[in-house]
Amino acid sequence: MTINPNYECSSEGGVRHWEIPYASLEDATPVVTDPAEVLGTDGLQLTGTVMTIDAGLSIAVIDFTPSMVYRHDIRNVLTYNGAVENTWGAITIGLPVYYDNSATMPADVHLSLAAANNLAQANTIFGWVVPADENDVFPKGVGGFAGTYEQAVMQHGA
């Protein structure tokens, strides 16, 4: 085994919490702890996790920090056909997770495994599946069967 003795060159990272008006969010009724997506170009949208909201000012404070890990609900849908869910996959470590605004998504669920929504528009990558801890069991769900699972996700952020 070769260990490089001088491999680390930089100092450490950064967090980013930012206020976004409700009107600029894909889901304009943000809920604390839920994923959020800012309106923009399909497939390239800014996403993060809602930290808090100011209902008076209609502003959400969102954590856009890259690599933060939060537990979110994930729908295991992979593809749509005719605007409805068509195929489903098992959830495993390392899979990309997308913000999916499909009307077919269950209430309070905003993430899925589908690269395109039920209208065939590109979904944006929200992050990747990671183990929540050493007792987290994979795979979750079975290919071919629909389900929604609470899962640790390392978010892509900004």
Add this chain to the structure above:
Amino acid sequence: MTINPNYEVSSEGCVRHWEIPYASLTHNTPEATHVAQVVGTVGLQMAGTVLTIDAGLSVAIVDFTPGMVYRHNVRTVLTYNPGVAENGWTTVDIGDVVYYDGSASMPVDTFLSLSPLNTGGTANSVFGWVVPADENDTFPKAAGVSGNTWECAVMQHGA
């Protein structure tokens, strides 16, 4: 020179170290200080740098912090003759995109290259970008007649 007195509007930061089972890594015999890639969707895989390993539990602690800079070996291969061998090479320069390349033709302990496709013709995932390690780092680094492997500072994409 005009210095903006209030240019910084946000607070500072965090790092992200995470345990990944060996079985979920593309190269499932990870070594500290080396690069690691998590098995996933081709071309969209998450990657980072191994900080330490727990051989007993078969778990690696991987640094997925975006923007971290580590020295890694980078192969100058740019293209492959698919399924056969390296075909084209190029110089390494500041800002070049670096990919996690799992090609069997890669030298021992080398996992990064300049090639967006591996020797099998499948997409490599972006690992990061070449940056100068310090003010004495010289560029470009030679491609080599039949390829070179350079220890380069790479700013990782992370998660």
